[in-house]
Amino acid sequence: MNYPIWLVPFLGGSWIIGIISIIHIFISHFAVGSGFYLALTERKAYKENDEGIYDYLKKHTRFFVLVTTAGGAITGVGIWFSVSLVSPDTIAILIQNFAFAWAWEYLFFAAEIATAFAYYYTWDKVSKEIHLKLANLYLWFSVFTLVIINGILTFMLTPGKWIQTHNWLDGFLNPTYFPSLFIRILIMLAIAGIYALVTSSRIKDDNLREKMVKYSAKWLMPVFVAGPIIGFWYFTQIPHETIMTIANGIQTSGVGNFSILTRATYLSLILSGTIVVFAYVGPYLNPKGFTFGISLMFLLCGFMVTGTTEWMREMLRKPYTVYNYIYSNGVKKDEILNIDKMGFLKSGKWANACASKTDNDIQKGQIIFRYECMSCHTVDGYRSMKKLLGTRDQDSIVGFLNLLHQTEPAKNPYHGIMPPFAGSDEDIHLLSSYLYSINNSPNSSDHKISSR
Amino acid sequence: MDIHSIIPNYQNLPMPAPVWLLELLLVLGFFLHVVPMNVSLGGSFLAPVFLFFGRNNHDSNIYQLGRRLAYSLPIFISFAITQGIVPLLFIQLLYGPMFYTASVLIAVPWISILFLLLISYYITYIVIYRYLNVQTHEKASADTKAIILLFIGFLGFLTIAFLFTNNTTLMLTPQKWLAMYTAHPTGLNLNLGEPQLIARYSHFVLAAIAVAGLAVAGLGAYRVDNQDEFSKFAIKLGSRIFLSVTLLQIPVGVWFLFSIPHDIMVNFMGQDKISTLVFSLAMLLALLALLASSLASFSGSVKAYYAELTIGLSVVLAMIINRHELRSFYFQDLIKPELVPVKMQWDLIIIFSISAIGLIYYFYWLSHLVWNAFHQKQQLKIIEEVNHGKSI
Numbered sequence: 001m002n003y004p005i006w007l008v009p010f011l012g013g014s015w016i017i018g019i020i021s022i023i024h025i026f027i028s029h030f031a032v033g034s035g036f037y038l039a040l041t042e043r044k045a046y047k048e049n050d051e052g053i054y055d056y057l058k059k060h061t062r063f064f065v066l067v068t069t070a071g072g073a074i075t076g077v078g079i080w081f082s083v084s085l086v087s088p089d090t091i092a093i094l095i096q097n098f099a100f101a102w103a104w105e106y107l108f109f110a111a112e113i114a115t116a117f118a119y120y121y122t123w124d125k126v127s128k129e130i131h132l133k134l135a136n137l138y139l140w141f142s143v144f145t146l147v148i149i150n151g152i153l154t155f156m157l158t159p160g161k162w163i164q165t166h167n168w169l170d171g172f173l174n175p176t177y178f179p180s181l182f183i184r185i186l187i188m189l190a191i192a193g194i195y196a197l198v199t200s201s202r203i204k205d206d207n208l209r210e211k212m213v214k215y216s217a218k219w220l221m222p223v224f225v226a227g228p229i230i231g232f233w234y235f236t237q238i239p240h241e242t243i244m245t246i247a248n249g250i251q252t253s254g255v256g257n258f259s260i261l262t263r264a265t266y267l268s269l270i271l272s273g274t275i276v277v278f279a280y281v282g283p284y285l286n287p288k289g290f291t292f293g294i295s296l297m298f299l300l301c302g303f304m305v306t307g308t309t310e311w312m313r314e315m316l317r318k319p320y321t322v323y324n325y326i327y328s329n330g331v332k333k334d335e336i337l338n339i340d341k342m343g344f345l346k347s348g349k350w351a352n353a354c355a356s357k358t359d360n361d362i363q364k365g366q367i368i369f370r371y372e373c374m375s376c377h378t379v380d381g382y383r384s385m386k387k388l389l390g391t392r393d394q395d396s397i398v399g400f401l402n403l404l405h406q407t408e409p410a411k412n413p414y415h416g417i418m419p420p421f422a423g424s425d426e427d428i429h430l431l432s433s434y435l436y437s438i439n440n441s442p443n444s445s446d447h448k449i450s451s452r
Numbered sequence: 453m454d455i456h457s458i459i460p461n462y463q464n465l466p467m468p469a470p471v472w473l474l475e476l477l478l479v480l481g482f483f484l485h486v487v488p489m490n491v492s493l494g495g496s497f498l499a500p501v502f503l504f505f506g507r508n509n510h511d512s513n514i515y516q517l518g519r520r521l522a523y524s525l526p527i528f529i530s531f532a533i534t535q536g537i538v539p540l541l542f543i544q545l546l547y548g549p550m551f552y553t554a555s556v557l558i559a560v561p562w563i564s565i566l567f568l569l570l571i572s573y574y575i576t577y578i579v580i581y582r583y584l585n586v587q588t589h590e591k592a593s594a595d596t597k598a599i600i601l602l603f604i605g606f607l608g609f610l611t612i613a614f615l616f617t618n619n620t621t622l623m624l625t626p627q628k629w630l631a632m633y634t635a636h637p638t639g640l641n642l643n644l645g646e647p648q649l650i651a652r653y654s655h656f657v658l659a660a661i662a663v664a665g666l667a668v669a670g671l672g673a674y675r676v677d678n679q680d681e682f683s684k685f686a687i688k689l690g691s692r693i694f695l696s697v698t699l700l701q702i703p704v705g706v707w708f709l710f711s712i713p714h715d716i717m718v719n720f721m722g723q724d725k726i727s728t729l730v731f732s733l734a735m736l737l738a739l740l741a742l743l744a745s746s747l748a749s750f751s752g753s754v755k756a757y758y759a760e761l762t763i764g765l766s767v768v769l770a771m772i773i774n775r776h777e778l779r780s781f782y783f784q785d786l787i788k789p790e791l792v793p794v795k796m797q798w799d800l801i802i803i804f805s806i807s808a809i810g811l812i813y814y815f816y817w818l819s820h821l822v823w824n825a826f827h828q829k830q831q832l833k834i835i836e837e838v839n840h841g842k843s844i
Binding site: 002003004005006007008009016020066069070071073074075077078080081082084085088089091092093095096097099100101102103104106107108109110111113114115117118121122125126130166168169349350352353354357370 | 527804
């Protein structure tokens with residue numbers, strides 16, 4: 001309500017962030033995981049004095065530099081771009097709190113990128129010892145970028161004591177900081193292994209290919225051994241209400257009534273299980289039969305697990321963008337009482353400015369819809385209101401909005417899943433007029449076009 | 453309508469440091485971004501031009517220069533992106549209400565920057581690994597493809613620069629916002645009606661070509677120890693590019709200056725002492741840069757080049773300070789970041805400062821290592837060739 005809302009037809013703004021983030025995570029985890037992979041594999045080559053491994057690493061490095069320095073860096077900035085377009089208030093909160101943490105991360109990122117280029121361009125131009133040193137330096141710089149960004153990422157789900165103190169360190173070293181850090185490192189090792197399976201499957205020499213395929217497959221194992229334990233630790237630290245959403249979904253799975261969050265959890269587990277089983281019986285036990293085509297299947301599967309898991313993590317945080325502080329629609333938790341009193345359209349600068357342009361109830365309701373609902377719903381695309389509303393009449397829509405208006409968990413069945421409706425009775429009337437008009441031929445045709 | 457009614461509020465949270473420090477970091481960070489960004493933009497124009505003129509003789513200096521410039525582009529692009537983080541961070545912190553709003557209004561073109569950047573970046577990789585590498589570089593068709601592709605990459609960068617100019621000018625003029633948003637809430641807007649848009653854009657694009665000229669000359673200075681003829685050629689050509697484009701900046705700069713609203717422009721003409729001083733200093737430095745580049749253009753001397761480089765980069769820094777002042781004049785009645793309470797994050801700022809010093813030392817160490825790696829390799833090659841010649 002403080003900012004104008006960017007209308008994204010069909011897909012919704014949150015998916016713009018989602019698509020860019022998932023690609024970024026799959027590449028950035030490769031970048032950090034490769035820090036371990038390059039350092040340890042080059043050490044192996046050095047110890048075994050194996051020129052074959054050196055030759056392979058040289059080719060792998062080019063692939064690594066091409067993917068991470070361009071795709072990784074651009075999608076990383078892309079997350080900022082997309083979040084600032086979709087949730088400007090949230091990104092402003094993060095930046096006002098963590099500007100210097102981000103600036104600190106940038107230093108390590110700059111060192112990481114410079115070292116990656118130096119590492120790539122100095123193959124055969126410096127001694128093997130110095131080249132190995134560069135690999136180790138790259139590893140440390142890339143891990144440090146994770147150590148810092150992890151604090152900001154986990155803050156959003158579990159801001160911990162920050163809610164009371166507003167001290168950056170309280171938010172940074174929050175309850176999920178360490179479990180998330182360790183689990184991400186394990187996932188990074190696995191993703192580095194998956195990418196290495198792709199490059200090692202292209203090695204021409206049969207013996208070397210088998211050796212490297214088997215070696216790379218091993219990188220997928222740690223996450224499947226230690227992952228469940230750290231995963232359990234992670235789940236003990238996340239908010240109780242979120243756990244309940246998953247647990248309820250699991251309990252009711254038998255009757256087919258499980259939540260979307262539970263479905264995502266299942267899908268993530270099934271895909272991860274598929275990868276480990278196939279990695280064991282495929283490249284690990286039978287490296288001879290491993291081909292480039294199969295490696296691409298691993299890559300695809302890895303990408304899907306990343307996508308599902310990150311989406312699940314985002315869902316865990318619903319209905320907030322910073323838990324217990326700001327809702328996904330940009331309304332702050334402590335502002336709700338005031339908005340109820342003042343009226344929604346008078347509480348935010350841009351909501352007010354847009355509303356002052358019209359006297360039409362439906363159009364005013366549409367403005368409330370944009371602000372309060374469109375961070376998760378679209379009119380006729382993703383989480384379509386057209387479908388969700390169906391044949392409801394305006395009274396039943398008002399009844400539903402009155403339920404959503406309740407802030408007490410016992411009175412609102414959507415508590416913990418959707419943000420409570422913020423606004424006056426007049427606002428409920430305006431919003432219900434608009435929502436009813438979606439499926440019941442509105443008078444004005446122009447607003448329908450702009451609301452998609 | 454009261455214009456303040458559509459300028460969003462700052463968050464109800466303190467700033468981590470005083471505004472002067474954040475401004476300093478914004479200006480310095482922008483300088484570190486602008487230099488590699490300019491080489492990327494200007495270089496992606498100059499490289500295909502050089503390759504075009506040298507296409508009939510691959511041993512010619514001009515072809516070799518085009519090839520080396522193309523090979524260096526990915527590093528400059530990568531650093532432009534990495535260094536872009538700092539100004540992007542501090543502009544959000546200081547002027548978030550203006551910057552976010554302008555970005556939302558032009559959301560679709562704004563987000564397309566990511567795709568344009570990705571395409572232009574990968575184009576340079578395709579060119580250097582596919583069309584300019586040793587096996588294929590003698591084929592004429594590979595040359596044509598390399599030239600066309602690099603030029604497409606340049607068009608991508610040119611568009612990105614245009615979109616940035618749109619956003620940075622739109623954030624200065626909130627009086628346009630509401631009408632723009634009402635017309636296209638889907639973010640399909642541009643700031644095309646802005647009087648300073650084209651002048652400002654032309655001024656900045658020309659500056660990018662001039663700075664890329666400095667980088668071209670730098671490729672010569674870098675090779676000075678063993679390829680004297682080539683290095684003289686590169687220093688002369690790069691300096692001539694810098695010189696001629698900077699001369700062209702005189703009318704374009706005046707055009708830009710007069711495209712700014714009069715009441716703001718007069719601040720640089722004596723009304724505001726500091727701004728006038730910085731502006732005059734920038735003009736003086738520009739004059740000195742013209743002299744140094746003339747010297748380097750005719751002599752091809754490395755010393756003259758270093759003088760030209762130092763003064764040229766100082767001009768860039770002075771101009772960035774002018775640009776910052778210009779924005780502050782636009783904002784003075786609109787937004788006041790200095791009114792947001794400050795709660796110093798001393799611990800984080802100290803860690804950041806120590807790490808920054810560490811990084812500078814590390815960059816020094818790393819560039820030394822890379823420099824030695826390449827130069828020793830070249831020297832070994834020369835010694836081997838000399839020995840080989842003797843044994844024959």
